[in-house]
Amino acid sequence: MTRASSSIAIVALLAPALAYAEPEPKTWVAAEEFLGGFRAGDPWLEWGAGLSLRRRVLRHLELGVDGELLRLQDERQRSLGHGFAARIAGEVGVPLTLGITGRQIEWLAIPELGAATMAISGLGPAHRADNEVFVGLRLALRTTGWAASQLDGRAFGAHLDATAARFEGGYGGSVVIGYDWGW
């Protein structure tokens, strides 16, 4: 086989793959399990579930908004004191690719900075609302380079978030896992 025919053969082999490639998903929706959070100083524990929406806005920037329903446990009164909260958070993150496995799974670390507010019920008049700023690290895996219909997602993934927060009344932290669909 001549050099020219070899080149033609290689291009012919690569052409379907090149045609198959699609832009990476820019928007991700995630179902999240708020595995646990704590607040020191005026203590409570929290856990629950929520949904998250993420959007890549620049090449190295990702904006997100999360909504969660949480169960709060007042640690000063053991199980006698409990309530619940609706929490909304917004954050900005910088996705950093750690590696790509088999050209199909991208592993990411995403340092994040965000703020959140929560409406609280059940912990008494002293706790109606709270605000926080937080820093976090999201470890994520996402499939890449897949194709699907326009209606449905064309990638999926999972993530683990760990955050440290400064509340109005003290410090705290939380751990969240989630499953992502991207399109």
Next chain:
Amino acid sequence: MALAIAATASSAAADSEIAIGPPSAPSHPHTFELGLDAAQADARGAYVAMFGVGVGAALELGRWALFGEIAGGGAIGGNGDQVTVGGVYGATRLGARFHATQVSMAGHTAGIALDLDAGIGGDAELLEHIPSFARPYAFVGWRTRIWTQRHRAMAFALRAAISPALDGPAAVALCRGACSPISEATPADFTIGLTFTRVWQ
């Protein structure tokens, strides 16, 4: 579940025929499921934890579905360290489900989907030494469905429910007199529930 996702992805990576354009909902007009049911419910300052089995069925309407579930099993109730009682519970739920998004590959034989649920339901508790009680609730939740065969899937669902704060003799007995006032501290009871089921779709 992250491992399952990675395994599914690796399986698909090995398949050169990654499919395009999966259907947006399960391929059958009816789906059925069987699995585990669990919940932790506040009961006016006390709590009831439930663990049992459940069955469910859904009528598929495109991207939407109507579903019903029945569950039952063992329950324990307590008030901190003071009271722990055992018993049984039963629960039923009716709701609407939206197939929000999914990714599938290899001709729809493997994939992962996100379903959003909302509806109403109720549970009844029969605990020893406590007057039996039942409560209605409204819930929202989401469900992650993973399948590696066309008509069989595993689903993990999480839901948050709100019900009127428990009142009456059952509340007094369960709290041992330490119930917080309904009007101020505990206007409603909150429940976190989950199901882990096998789905025939």
